[in-house]
Amino acid sequence: MDTDLSDDEIPSLVQPGTNVKVAATEPDQAPGLVATTDQDEVPDLVETEETPGKVPISIVTGYLGAGKTTLLNYILTEQHGKKIAVILNEFGDSIDIEKQLTVSDENTTEAKPIPFVPLANGCICCSVKDVGIAAIENLMEQRGKFDYILLETTGLADPGNIAPLFWLDDGLGSTIFLDGILTLVDAKNILKSLNEGYGDEKCIEEAQHDANHSEHGPLLTTAHLQISHADVVIINKTDLVSKEELDTVIERVRSINGLTRIQTTTKSKVPQLEGLVLDLHAYDEVTDADLKFANKGHSHIDTTITTTTITFPTISRAQVDNFDKYLRTILWEDQLPGDFDHLEFEIHRLKGRIPVHDGKTLLVQGVRNIYDMNETQASHSSSDEAKLVLIGKGVDQPAFRESLLHTL
Numbered sequence: 001m002d003t004d005l006s007d008d009e010i011p012s013l014v015q016p017g018t019n020v021k022v023a024a025t026e027p028d029q030a031p032g033l034v035a036t037t038d039q040d041e042v043p044d045l046v047e048t049e050e051t052p053g054k055v056p057i058s059i060v061t062g063y064l065g066a067g068k069t070t071l072l073n074y075i076l077t078e079q080h081g082k083k084i085a086v087i088l089n090e091f092g093d094s095i096d097i098e099k100q101l102t103v104s105d106e107n108t109t110e111a112k113p114i115p116f117v118p119l120a121n122g123c124i125c126c127s128v129k130d131v132g133i134a135a136i137e138n139l140m141e142q143r144g145k146f147d148y149i150l151l152e153t154t155g156l157a158d159p160g161n162i163a164p165l166f167w168l169d170d171g172l173g174s175t176i177f178l179d180g181i182l183t184l185v186d187a188k189n190i191l192k193s194l195n196e197g198y199g200d201e202k203c204i205e206e207a208q209h210d211a212n213h214s215e216h217g218p219l220l221t222t223a224h225l226q227i228s229h230a231d232v233v234i235i236n237k238t239d240l241v242s243k244e245e246l247d248t249v250i251e252r253v254r255s256i257n258g259l260t261r262i263q264t265t266t267k268s269k270v271p272q273l274e275g276l277v278l279d280l281h282a283y284d285e286v287t288d289a290d291l292k293f294a295n296k297g298h299s300h301i302d303t304t305i306t307t308t309t310i311t312f313p314t315i316s317r318a319q320v321d322n323f324d325k326y327l328r329t330i331l332w333e334d335q336l337p338g339d340f341d342h343l344e345f346e347i348h349r350l351k352g353r354i355p356v357h358d359g360k361t362l363l364v365q366g367v368r369n370i371y372d373m374n375e376t377q378a379s380h381s382s383s384d385e386a387k388l389v390l391i392g393k394g395v396d397q398p399a400f401r402e403s404l405l406h407t408l
């Protein structure tokens with residue numbers, strides 16, 4: 001990570017002059033071409049016969065029994081004309097994916113080859129005990145047979161630990177890229193799972209009162225983590241709840257994650273794959289549309305994890321470095337710059353769109369303590385505001401904005 005920047009350098013994890021975005025799977029793009037964007041150049045198309053485009057991967061997560069396997073089976077049997085490689089987790093939930101990332105037989109250093117089964121609808125599938133890097137590397141040897149990977153995690157997995165592997169990893173990151181995180185939610189049981197963090201005996205109102213009057217607030221549950229990192233939340237099993245119950249679930253999910261897209265389903269039957277399961281593009285562009293839900297303001301139904309949007313005026317070129325310093329301090333040191341270091345918080349997801357006076361726009365993406373900042377030529381008017389959206393524990397405090405303005 002680049003921490004030592006001179007004044008005229010652009011603070012970014014990618015050095016100036018290198019390609020900062022690779023959009024390998026733009027749907028309307030001719031095969032064999034990838035769009036590259038140089039910080040000083042207009043986006044261009046270049047031939048890539050020798051270096052095929054990266055394959056997108058989406059992580060499918062969700063609490064026990066939410067409908068992950070049902071979704072993947074639906075994708076593997078329906079006729080949708082897509083060549084998707086699905087990695088199903090056979091036994092799920094007793095093992096944490098983090099422990100599986102260098103999976104192999106204990107007595108050998110080589111990963112065992114995993115057989116992928118070709119299916120009638122053009123997909124290929126493997127079912128593995130341990131979903132990890134070994135499974136993906138093995139799959140990449142069959143490159144060309146598929147153009148998308150879906151990875152099911154265990155019901156207890158924390159997607160914030162997995163996502164950075166595919167997003168910025170040097171090895172795997174050269175052949176695949178993280179397209180997004182999809183979280184299945186069981187409409188009937190999700191509120192119970194979320195309320196576990198508030199303790200068995202307490203009702204949520206009491207816990208909210210406590211959260212407002214104590215430093216720590218309710219406990220974080222796996223269900224919170226899976227929703228807070230999601231780019232799409234599919235609220236499944238709608239046949240088991242009333243309209244009112246479903247509305248309450250939608251409101252609760254939205255109060256946790258103000259950035260996510262939400263879709264309701266029965267038997268995980270998504271109305272379309274694009275935009276809900278595939279081609280989420282959650283880690284490349286940051287558009288105003290991406291931030292639209294977060295901008296609407298949010299209810300504080302769930303006090304464990306909240307979304308907050310910090311708006312501030314367009315910044316000058318000289319302030320870009322300070323903005324980067326703010327991000328480094330909150331993400332790497334878990335502190336707010338300035339006299340705010342007594343605050344406790346935990347950031348899970350971050351997105352920002354920051355117009356600069358010289359006409360460029362900074363696009364910021366973060367998962368946990370990893371972030372990426374790029375510049376685009378995207379035009380903006382002088383009246384545009386900068387927006388930084390934070391999802392996490394304790395982020396809904398005025399001090400976040402005060403500290404940012406102080407740092408700028």
Ligand SMILES: Nc1nc2c(ncn2[C@@H]2O[C@H](COP(=O)(O)OP(=O)(O)OP(=O)(O)O)[C@@H](O)[C@H]2O)c(=O)[nH]1
Nearest residue numbers: 063064065066067068069070155236237266267268
């Ligand atoms: N009533 C109802 N049942 C559903 C729905 N979707 C899935 N199920 C059932 O719920 C059970 C769990 O679904 P799975 O797809 O196995 O859930 P999962 O998230 O993969 O579960 P784990 O692997 O245990 O984490 C299965 O028996 C499904 O048939 C739905 O929309 N409504």
